Amino acid sequence: MIMRFFTLYIVTASILIFSFIYFYYPLLEKTGTSFLAFGIESEHETEEGEEEHAMEENMNVEKGFSPALSNSDVKVINNSQVSDLSLSGLKSIGSPVLGNLSAPITIIEFGDFQCHFCGRFAKQTEPLLNTTYFQTGKVNFVFKHFVTHGSDSFNAALASQCTNDQGKFWNYYNKLYLNQGEENSGWVSVENLKKFATEIPGIDKQKFNSCLDTQKYKSLVESDTKFAFGSGYQGTPTFIIENSNGTNQEILVGAYPFPSFQVILEKKLSGS
Numbered sequence: 001m002i003m004r005f006f007t008l009y010i011v012t013a014s015i016l017i018f019s020f021i022y023f024y025y026p027l028l029e030k031t032g033t034s035f036l037a038f039g040i041e042s043e044h045e046t047e048e049g050e051e052e053h054a055m056e057e058n059m060n061v062e063k064g065f066s067p068a069l070s071n072s073d074v075k076v077i078n079n080s081q082v083s084d085l086s087l088s089g090l091k092s093i094g095s096p097v098l099g100n101l102s103a104p105i106t107i108i109e110f111g112d113f114q115c116h117f118c119g120r121f122a123k124q125t126e127p128l129l130n131t132t133y134f135q136t137g138k139v140n141f142v143f144k145h146f147v148t149h150g151s152d153s154f155n156a157a158l159a160s161q162c163t164n165d166q167g168k169f170w171n172y173y174n175k176l177y178l179n180q181g182e183e184n185s186g187w188v189s190v191e192n193l194k195k196f197a198t199e200i201p202g203i204d205k206q207k208f209n210s211c212l213d214t215q216k217y218k219s220l221v222e223s224d225t226k227f228a229f230g231s232g233y234q235g236t237p238t239f240i241i242e243n244s245n246g247t248n249q250e251i252l253v254g255a256y257p258f259p260s261f262q263v264i265l266e267k268k269l270s271g272s
Contacts, residue, residue, distance in 0.1 A: 038092035064117040064255030067235040068148035068228075090142050094161065094170040094220055097128070099140030105268050107139060107261070108240040110146035110228045113156035113176045114183050115236040121255035122177035128258040139265060140244065144172065145224040146236050150184045155212075157221040159193040162211035163203065171200045241268065 003261050011070035059110060085089070091097055107129070111118040126141075146159040163172040175196050181187030190212065196206045211217075228238065234253065241264050242249040251265055 087244040096164045099134035100137040103140040105139040106244045108142045110238040112236045113151035114153045117255040118237045119177045119180045145221045146228040147225045152188045156188040161217035
C-alpha cells in the first residue's frame with residue numbers, strides 16, 4: 001500500500017515537472033535570451049560610443065583642434081548680429097594686427113595661449129605665413145581671444161593686450177608660445193607673465209604691470225570670447241579668412257599646415 005502510494009506520488013510529481021518544463025521553458029528561454037541580447041546590445045552601444053569618442057578625439061588631434069567646453073550662458077547668434085569683423089572695425093576696438101593695413105585679405109585667429117595646437121600654429125605655420133604673406137603686404141593677421149583653457153588663459157590674454165598698448169603684442173605672442181607649458185600648471189601665472197614682459201626689449205615694465213594688475217582689457221577679452229561662443233565656434237584655434245572689409249569669409253578650424261592656408265589665400269588673392 002505504501003509502495004503504491006509512493007509510486008503514484010513519484011509519477012504525479014514527474015508529470016507536473018515535465019508539464020512545467022514543456023510549457024514554461026520556451027518562455028524562460030526567450031526571456032533569458034532577450035535579457036542576454038539586451039546586455040550585449042547595451043555593451044555594444046557603449047563600445048560604439050567609446051569608439052566614436054576616440055575617433056573624434058583622434059580627428060581633433062590630426063587637424064590640430066582643441067574643443068572648447070560649452071558655455072550655456074552664451075546663445076548662438078548670426079554673424080549679422082555680432083561686432084564688425086572688418087579690419088578697420090577690429091583695429092578700432094584694439095585687436096592686434098600684424099602686416100600691412102592695406103592688404104586685401106585678413107586672417108583672424110581665435111586662440112588661447114594655453115592651447116597646444118595654437119602653439120603649434122604659432123611655431124610652425126605662422127612664421128611661413130609671415131614671410132610669404134604678412135611681410136609682403138598681401139595679407140594681414142589679427143588675433144582675437146577665445147579663452148577656453150582656464151583662468152591662467154584669461155590672465156595671459158590680459159597681459160598680451162597690455163603689450164599691444166606698447167606695440168609689442170607679436171613679440172609677446174611669440175614669447176608665450178615658445179615658453180608654453182602644461183595647461184594650468186602655473187607657467188602663465190601673473191608673476192611669470194610679468195617676467196616674460198621684462199624679457200622683451202623696449203617694454204615699459206611699470207606701465208605693463210599697472211595695466212595687468214588693473215585688468216585694463218578685461219571687457220575686451222570677455223567680449224572676444226563671448227563673440228566666439230556666440231558665433232558657434234567649437235574650439236581653438238579657429239581661423240576666419242576674409243576680404244579685409246569683412247566679406248567673403250571662410251572658416252578654417254584647427255592648426256592646419258601652411259599649404260592649407262596657402263590654397264585658400266592664393267584663391268582669394270587671384271579673385272577666383
